[in-house]
Amino acid sequence: MTAVAPRLRPARVTLSLKDGRSATIARESHRGDFQEPYAEGDIRGKFQELAGVVLDAEGVVAVEDAVDRSDQWQSL
Secondary structure (H helix, E strand, O other): OOOOOOOOOOEEEEEEOOOOOEEEEEEOOOOOOOOOOOOHHHHHHHHHHHHOOOOOHHHHHHHHHHHHOHHHOOOO
16 A cells, blocks of 8 residues: 555455454545545535534525635636
């Protein structure tokens, strides 16, 4: 796994139970990178969750709408 690090950041986890059973899962890279990007709904949901801590519901919608229209902005 170290041969591809840090480019892909691989990981392997093994869970061993007392009865002797075990399961191993390995990934080449973390979720959200170029190989497995987050879905738009996941990103929007995370934004809404975090922004809702400091903004009311109308503020969250206003910011999200403004970002959705950012390609139309003349300047920042």
